Amino acid sequence: MRDDQRPVRQRRVFHIPGYDPIHPRRYRELYRTEGAKQAEIGGYEIAVKAAQSEDTFRWAVKTRIDGVETVARIDVLVWSDIVRKSMAQTIPATYWQLLRTAWIYIATGTLRRLMWMRKGPVIAALYPVFMLLGQLLIAIVLGLYLGGWAEAGVLWFQRLFGLTDGFFFALFGWIGFALKCAILLGMVLTLLHWFKSKDSRLYAYYLMHDYAFSAGKWGATPPELQARMDLFAETIAAALSSDVDEVLVVGHSSGAHLAIAVVADLIREGRVPTDGPRLALLTLGQVVPMVSFLPDARELRRDLAFLAGQDRVAWVDVSAPGDGCSFALCDPVAVTGVTPPGKKWPLILSASFTQTLKPETWRKLRWRFFRLHFQYLCAFDQPKDYDYFQITAGPVSLAERYRGRAPSKSRIDVPASKYTSLAP
Structure with a gap:
């Protein structure tokens, strides 16, 4: 396993979006425009260009931060067609x-x-x-x-x-x-x-x-989506056998519980080499309880409990009370009632919109609920230790960036789910 303290020169990022009928091209354009804004604010360089992939939607990023050049490839799980079909x-x-x-x-x-x-x-x-x-x-x-x-x-x-x-x-x-x-x-x-x-x-x-869509199977993952996730996991597994420094899986909104399932399966199936790239998980604006609290979400609850107790993957969960569309600062493992002995993850952090956005920006966005739900993927006026573009394309690994960081004092970690049974 690579040393977390070494600068990340090459990174593979795998982004799993939420329930979104729009083609993933929107995420590349969002990354390009917001990344340029964040780089100007942060005083670093970033360049984004399109890249080719048969099974995913991909783009390439190159940054220069504190004199260190980093190259990243970002792949997005394409399931917008499944969403559009479910909306028809x-x-x-x-x-x-x-x-x-x-x-x-x-x-x-x-x-x-x-x-x-x-x-x-x-x-x-x-x-x-x-x-x-x-x-x-x-x-x-x-x-x-x-x-x-x-x-x-x-x-x-x-x-x-x-x-x-x-x-x-x-x-x-x-x-x-x-x-x-x-x-x-x-x-x-x-x-x-x-x-x-x-x-x-x-x-x-x-x-x-x-x-x-989330409740259609009473918490279980629809087969068509599961097949798409399995294919995406194959691409991640290939990256874990490549010569990169970090493989980062990002799940946003309802994509958070999909990312949790994918990463848990990779570890359980032995596809995370001990001498390979560091694997990390970042969940943003999660709505995990909307699914994990349902009776048939046994596999998700099993994945939550498994990831919380392992030491192979650093898992950071970022949300903000200002985001009314997420279960902000709710520890998805604890509130689901599946906390294992010796729980290690996730690290619950707040993006604190009222502090990281200028007052005029906050006034402009505070009632635009859907736009705020995407703020985690955008530029912040006054970023603290959360900068999406440095996390995904900068020289510091996720584990090292938040090493020793205390969880948010406002986190909610009281069990609330009626259903706590796990899949075998």
């Missing part, structure tokens, strides 16, 4: 997802237990439920209002021509009722389609699909 749902199917997902989280007691820790991500989870139900209610109320007027118009026409006896009375009654129902149905369909067309701003359908 009709409006009725989305409302069925709403009912099913709500039932899973409520009936298992998971929703209540998640609220014990952080209300922000739970509110984010409830947002699409109330937003979609609100859209349906608006459409129904408006449809009933307009349909009522149409029905009243038919009855007025009936009285105007004196068609109030026997057959005509029943006929116009049915015509008015049928017209009312038709307008109600048409208004509901029209308004719901209109609301869906505006979802790039409302995020109701996107978030609903996200939570439905």
